[in-house]
Amino acid sequence: MAFELPDLPYSHDALAPYMSAETLEFHHDKHHLAYVTNGNNLLAESDLSGETLENIIIKSHGKNPGLFNNAAQHYNHLHFWKMMKPNGSNNIPSNLEQRINEDLGGIDKLKADFINAGVTQFGSGWCWIESKNGTLSISKTANGENPLINGASPILGCDVWEHSYYIDYRNARPKYLEAWFDNLINWEYVAELYEGSM
Numbered sequence: 001m002a003f004e005l006p007d008l009p010y011s012h013d014a015l016a017p018y019m020s021a022e023t024l025e026f027h028h029d030k031h032h033l034a035y036v037t038n039g040n041n042l043l044a045e046s047d048l049s050g051e052t053l054e055n056i057i058i059k060s061h062g063k064n065p066g067l068f069n070n071a072a073q074h075y076n077h078l079h080f081w082k083m084m085k086p087n088g089s090n091n092i093p094s095n096l097e098q099r100i101n102e103d104l105g106g107i108d109k110l111k112a113d114f115i116n117a118g119v120t121q122f123g124s125g126w127c128w129i130e131s132k133n134g135t136l137s138i139s140k141t142a143n144g145e146n147p148l149i150n151g152a153s154p155i156l157g158c159d160v161w162e163h164s165y166y167i168d169y170r171n172a173r174p175k176y177l178e179a180w181f182d183n184l185i186n187w188e189y190v191a192e193l194y195e196g197s198m
């Protein structure tokens with residue numbers, strides 16, 4: 001399968017003021033496109049072109065760093081766009097909310113731990129809620145890595161590479177994470193990923 005850049009599921013200005021049109025023009029139209037283009041070139045030179053995206057990530061990890069980084073970042077961004085929506089962070093579907101209460105100590109603790117994971121990721125990377133056999137935990141990864149390489153499924157991820165926030169927040173990563181968590185999360189999509197992880 002070849003990688004393809006999807007359209008954003010909303011207009012470029014739909015997430016303002018929390019994430020500007022300019023950020024999305026660079027982040028989606030240029031950065032994500034580069035992962036797709038470079039990933040396709042490296043995929044064509046590999047023996048993994050018949051595999052699913054998830055398998056390409058798992059099988060290239062530790063063996064083909066160029067392909068791994070681009071394929072994993074393609075996967076991460078495919079979901080990142082859908083994990084956000086205009087007027088987001090409203091009601092959490094009740095099944096997921098119950099799981100959050102049981103596994104992550106409730107929404108307030110989840111928010112504090114998730115933001116802390118993002119703030120303390122040194123350099124580029126992601127913070128996550130991941131699901132392993134239906135049990136949730138918070139994690140963080142460097143660069144393009146994601147929970148798939150640990151046998152878990154990412155259900156919520158926030159991009160803490162500077163390209164995701166520098167135009168809107170400059171160096172203030174904690175402010176970006178707080179605004180992102182409070183205003184942009186598409187909890188219906190997170191619940192969908194959670195259901196699919198079991």
Ligand code: MN3
Binds near residue numbers: 027031161163
């Ligand atoms: Mn990014």
